[in-house]
Amino acid sequence: MKSNPRSMLFTMLAAGALTATTAAFAAPPARGEAPGIYQQELAVCGHNQQDRAACIREAGAARQAAARGGLTSAPDYRANALARCGLQQPADRPACEARVLGSMGNTTTNVDGSVMGGGLIRESVTTTMVPVAPAPMEPQPMPMPMPRPMPAPIR
Secondary structure, three states, X not given: OOOOHHHHHHHHHHHHXXXXXXXXXXXXXXXXXXXXXXXXXXXXXXXXXXXXXXXXXXXXXXXXXXXXXXOOOOOOHHHHHHHHHOOOOXXXXXXXXXXXXXXXXXXXXXXXXXXXXXXXXXXXXXXXXXXXXXXXXXXXXXXOOOOOOOOOOXX
């Protein structure tokens, strides 16, 4: 039987990938990692809108970061967003905070979209009642008289 170098290389790569995958699943949890988190992250790969290979790479990178103690609890996104609102002009700050915190007072907030779809769009609508004061009575100017049409020439 004649062997093809290309097919031998492919077989060796496939066997290596299978060994690496098996070792990854059999490896004990990394320091600071809850048991089964890595397997749960791998189970999601292929069932979301992300490329499967990229998803597996990210799960492995997260596992390595957890082993180094680089992963902590989730960041407080709300506090981060409110801190950004603090940079707005004083007149715009309440509307910014309403978008972050949701509907409050006379402001309604709508959030549309998704992170996987490209981002969230936050819209807030503030209803403001303007008091109506009666208009002062002013004398109205006299309208201009209408010009009369020219009489037709006599023939």
